[in-house]
Amino acid sequence: GNLVTKAELLSRMRTHIEAVVGRYKSDVYCWDVVNEAISNSNSVNEIYRPIDTLHQIAGEDYVEMAFRYARAADSKAKLYYNDYRFSNPVKRQKIIDMLARLLAKGTPIDGVGLQSHYIPGEITEAYLQETIDKISNLGLKVQITELDVSVYDYRTPGNPDLKPEDSLYTAARETIQTNMYDMLFKVYRRNRHVITGVTFWGAADSRNNF
Numbered sequence: 527g528n529l530v531t532k533a534e535l536l537s538r539m540r541t542h543i544e545a546v547v548g549r550y551k552s553d554v555y556c557w558d559v560v561n562e563a564i565s566n567s568n569s570v571n572e573i574y575r576p577i578d579t580l581h582q583i584a585g586e587d588y589v590e591m592a593f594r595y596a597r598a599a600d601s602k603a604k605l606y607y608n609d610y611r612f613s614n615p616v617k618r619q620k621i622i623d624m625l626a627r628l629l630a631k632g633t634p635i636d637g638v639g640l641q642s643h644y645i646p647g648e649i650t651e652a653y654l655q656e657t658i659d660k661i662s663n664l665g666l667k668v669q670i671t672e673l674d675v676s677v678y679d680y681r682t683p684g685n686p687d688l689k690p691e692d693s694l695y696t697a698a699r700e701t702i703q704t705n706m707y708d709m710l711f712k713v714y715r716r717n718r719h720v721i722t723g724v725t726f727w728g729a730a731d732s733r734n735n736f
Contacts, residue, residue, distance in 0.1 A: 532584045539580075539588065540595045547599035556604035556722075558639060558671070559596045560589050564609055564624065568616045573624065586624070590633045597634040604722075608639030608671055612657050613649045622660050629664060637667035637722065642710075644675045646702045654713050662720045670714065670721065674728035677703045 530538070547557065563581070565572045574581040580588040589607075596605050607625065612618045621638075628635060638661045661668050677699040714721050 529579065529583055532587070535580065535583045535588065536591055539592060543592065543595040544599045547596055547603070551600045551603070554600075554603060556606055556636070556669075557596055557600075558608040559605045559635075560592050561608045562610060563589060563607075564617060564621050566611060566614070566617060568614070570616065570620065573620050586627070589624070590628055590631060593628070593633050593635055604636040604667070605634055606637045606639045606669060606671075607635060608641065610641035610643065610672070612640050613644070613653070618657060618660070622664070625661075625664055625666065629666075635666065637661075637669060639669045639671035641672040641727075642670050642674070643672060643727065644706065644710075646675070646677070646699075646706055651709050651713055654710070655717075658713070658717050658720060662717075668717070668721045670724040672727035673710070673724060674726065675703050675706050675710070676728075 547554075563574055563578060565575045574586075584591075593605055596603070607621075609617075609621055612621070625635065625638065640657070658668055677695055678693065714724060
């Protein structure tokens with residue numbers, strides 16, 4: 527029930543990464559090495575997620591060493607940091623700052639995965655372009671790793687002001703969704719020299735708030 531030491535944690539990480547990356551070395555061209563490490567808090571003082579036990583034990587070194595172990599296990603694979611809510615400018619800047627610190631130390635990071643679960647109107651074309659520019663200015667590539675655009679505003683389930691018709695799929699909602707996809711791919715195509723892949727997500731209608 528007690529936390530291990532930093533040395534023990536890094537040893538376990540290295541063993542795990544060497545086993546997984548080594549096994550698929552000839553099959554996988556890129557890895558999501560560290561995923562969702564940064565806090566959603568709007569406080570600039572809370573950088574890492576409070577539930578992140580790895581950070582509690584090893585600090586930011588665990589992120590750096592994960593990339594170094596992955597590079598040692600496969601010198602050719604592309605190594606990515608992946609996260610969500612880049613649409614929040616505070617969180618976006620915390621991610622950019624972390625990456626800049628790690629890159630300054632020579633950490634082998636090749637790119638950033640942008641999880642892209644959007645509601646209608648969540649981001650603008652200018653904001654998305656600015657986000658891509660901030661990443662590419664660090665010398666990093668971009669992947670769109672989890673793209674879906676909801677036809678509903680899933681931030682408001684249970685809102686007593688919602689009416690039954692708010693959960694209906696209408697022509698107007700379809701148009702809003704279509705226009706947002708048009709905007710996204712306009713930006714993606716414009717930045718094809720930076721964006722190395724687009725992966726769709728959430729292709730299901732089993733829930734009415736996504």
